Amino acid sequence: MKKMFSVSLLILGLVFATTPVLADTMTYTTETYQWGTGFGNVTNLLTLQATPTETGSVKPTSVPVGDAANTSKTWTVAELVGLGFNASNLGVVFHIADTGGNPDVDLMSFSLDFWHAGDANYYLQVGVTNVPQFAVFPVSAPGIGSAGHLIAYQNTGDLTAFFSDPTNILGGTGTVNRSDNGPEAFYLAQVGGPPPQVPEPTTLLLLGLGLVGLVGLRRKF
Secondary structure, eight states, X not given: OHXXXXXXXXXXXXHHHOOOOOXXXXXXXXXXXXXXXXXXXXXXXXXXXXXXXXXXXXXTTTEEEETBOTTOOOEEXXXXXXXXXXXXXXXXXXXXXXXXXXXXXXXXXXXXXXXXXXXSSOSEEXXXXXXXXXXXXXXSSTTSSSOEEEEEEEOOHHHHHHHTOTXXXXXXXXXXXXXXSSOEEEEEEEOOOOOOOOOOHHHHHHHHHHHHHHXXXXXXX
């Protein structure tokens, strides 16, 4: 019985001493977002323009790749902080500006790319999930304003580490299908705090084992 008691205490110690391992994610939401009074007033990250498919990225320092337009821009942490951004309020807005007869597009993928200053390759990509992909319509009239679809940043472990170094750099990569003649853009916006962080399965397993240990202790006494 002493052995069982010791094992139970060890399990409980692991449960309460273990920090949850969290993976940063982004989720395409059904929310619309308006920032500023026109596209020239937003913190633009990546602009894509081609027909009928556009794919590209922006790399340090503000180098457009593929179908990325020269309005694409990378941002250092120092610049983002100066604009009021932090790990708790960073969000992304997908803005559609196609002006053709079929303004809706297919958003196939998008990711935020994290770079250390001076590195040739990004050290982390956080991709968007839950993308409807097909028939994403402009929020406002095509080519007007800066309204768009909100992409929410969830969990902030990696993002918090990114913001700890003012020389780190943020870029982006995206792919859009069925584009017409207008640009699609991904710009940064300040939104509310992130939703509660969800522990990964490993942490949940440890919690379950700890509860089993508690049941064993109750039976013993």
